[in-house]
Amino acid sequence: MTAPVSGSDRELVLTRLIAAPRRSLYRCWTEPELLKRWFTPPPYRTVRAELDLRPGGSNLIVMQGPDGTEFPNRGIYLEIVENERLVFTDAYVSAWEPSEKPFMTVIITFADEAGGTRYTALVRHWSAADREAHEKMGFHEGWGIAADQLAALAATL
Amino acid sequence: MTAPVSGSDRELVLTRLIAAPRRSLYRCWTEPELLKRWFTPPPYRTVRAELDLRPGGSNLIVMQGPDGTEFPNRGIYLEIVENERLVFTDAYVSAWEPSEKPFMTVIITFADEAGGTRYTALVRHWSAADREAHEKMGFHEGWGIAADQLAALAATL
Numbered sequence: 001m002t003a004p005v006s007g008s009d010r011e012l013v014l015t016r017l018i019a020a021p022r023r024s025l026y027r028c029w030t031e032p033e034l035l036k037r038w039f040t041p042p043p044y045r046t047v048r049a050e051l052d053l054r055p056g057g058s059n060l061i062v063m064q065g066p067d068g069t070e071f072p073n074r075g076i077y078l079e080i081v082e083n084e085r086l087v088f089t090d091a092y093v094s095a096w097e098p099s100e101k102p103f104m105t106v107i108i109t110f111a112d113e114a115g116g117t118r119y120t121a122l123v124r125h126w127s128a129a130d131r132e133a134h135e136k137m138g139f140h141e142g143w144g145i146a147a148d149q150l151a152a153l154a155a156t157l
Numbered sequence: 158m159t160a161p162v163s164g165s166d167r168e169l170v171l172t173r174l175i176a177a178p179r180r181s182l183y184r185c186w187t188e189p190e191l192l193k194r195w196f197t198p199p200p201y202r203t204v205r206a207e208l209d210l211r212p213g214g215s216n217l218i219v220m221q222g223p224d225g226t227e228f229p230n231r232g233i234y235l236e237i238v239e240n241e242r243l244v245f246t247d248a249y250v251s252a253w254e255p256s257e258k259p260f261m262t263v264i265i266t267f268a269d270e271a272g273g274t275r276y277t278a279l280v281r282h283w284s285a286a287d288r289e290a291h292e293k294m295g296f297h298e299g300w301g302i303a304a305d306q307l308a309a310l311a312a313t314l
Contacts, residue, residue, distance in 0.1 A: 010255065055212055056236060078235075078253060079213060087253050091283075092262075096235060096244050098167065098283045102259045105249075126248075126255045 009128040012135060014143045015120040020154035022110040022117045026083045028154050029108060035061070038149035041142050044071075053080060056095035059088060074099065085109050102126055104134065119147065166285040169292060171300045172277040177311035179267040179274045183240045185311050186265060192218070195306035198299050201228075210237060213252035216245060231256065242266050259283055261291065276304065 018025060028034045032049035039046045040063050047070070048062035055077055063071040076095055079087040091102035107122040121143060125131040175182060185191045189206035196203040197220050204227070205219035212234055220228040233252060236244040248259035261282050268275040278300060282288040 089253075091248055091259060096246075096262050096264060096281065098259075098262060098281050100283075102248060102255075102283060105253050105255060107253060124253065124255050126257075126259055 008124070010125045010131045012123045012125075012131060012139050013120065014140065014147060015118065016147050016151065017113055017115055017117070018119045018147075018151040018154060019116040020151065020157070022083045022112065024154040024157040025110050025117055025119055025150065026086075027157060028150050029086055034153065034157075038153045039063075039146055041145035041149075053077060055079060058094045078105070083110060103130055119150070121147075165281070167282045167288045169280045169282075169288060169296050170277065171297065171304060172275065173304050173308065174270055174272055174274070175276045175304075175308040175311060176273040177308065177314070179240045179269065181311040181314040182267050182274055182276055182307065183243075184314060185307055186243055191310065191314075195310045196220075196303055198302035198306075210234060212236060215251045235262070240267060260287055276307070278304075 028038055030051060030053055032051055035049045035051070036046040039049070039061065043066040045064050046061060047064045048060065050058070050060040052058050057077045059073075059075050059077060061073045063073070065071065073090065074093045075088050075090040076092045077086065077088045079085065086108040087105065089102070089105040090099055091105070093099050103125065105124045107120075107124070109118075109120045109122070111118040111120075123134065123139070125134060185195055187208060187210055189208055192206045192208070193203040196206070196218065200223040202221050203218060204221045205217065207215070207217040209215050214234045216232050216234060218230045220230070222228065230247070231250045232245050232247040233249045234243065234245045236242065243265040244262065246259070246262040247256055248262070250256050261280050264277075264279040264281070266275075266277045266279070268277075280291065280296070282291060
């Protein structure tokens with residue numbers, strides 16, 4: 001973990017050095033069957049992932065709680081650079097239909113570094129209040145566990 | 158004018174049949190020196206237009222009131238299809254820096270129709286309250302006057 005990169009009070013950041021090539025991490029983020037294996041901290045599971053991987057393409061990721069309750073997350077991709085960078089937001093549910101509530105924009109980057117890949121998830125919110133709410137929802141723990149699972153899966157590819 | 162296309166209570170729509178080719182209307186929207194000539198209902202003027210015309214590119218349009226007060230409008234382009242379609246939003250001030258307040262997404266389309274070009278500005282808001290505020294700010298009159306000015310300029314190109 002590092003501190004937020006720009007000092008912005010609207011950002012949350014998670015970064016890790018992962019012992020796997022950029023390509024493997026990118027695959028884990030973009031192939032539905034791989035994403036379902038690492039994305040959700042247990043006892044939650046990711047039961048559905050539809051990823052229309054192009055700028056303006058929709059993504060739908062459905063998480064399921066231990067009692068069977070489903071939590072759908074809808075968003076769209078804004079930018080895609082293969083093996084390097086993914087940007088998506090929940091401000092739209094499709095191109096260009098606004099969502100009920102624009103909450104966050106996620107910028108995932110994969111960069112070569114000695115020992116593997118520097119993996120960074122930069123999450124920008126539209127308000128400091130939303131950033132704080134996200135942190136209190138367990139951002140660091142949740143995204144941290146998911147990053148561990150991502151690293152473990154990527155190492156097997 | 159037509160009614161909002163989807164019945165959504167978050168949309169405002171302006172549409173016109175303009176006696177000019179799609180190409181001319183697209184130029185008026187994308188060339189700064191042309192845009193400055195039609196974009197603003199008098200006595201306001203558009204005094205600056207910086208248009209980085211690519212998905213994720215920023216746009217800055219500065220309007221000036223009769224007393225010299227400047228009103229900067231910042232946004233980014235989300236989608237660009239030459240001579241056909243422009244999508245931009247004020248939800249970001251650059252790629253991908255959230256703005257202070259995501260207010261609207263604008264979808265401009267140019268379609269061939271007998272007599273010229275069907276010009277449509279579809280403006281989607283994140284809430285019905287914002288849509289209503291926009292309407293009360295004079296959306297129909299302001300965008301209507303601008304569309305008249307756009308049609309007049311495009312006819313000269």
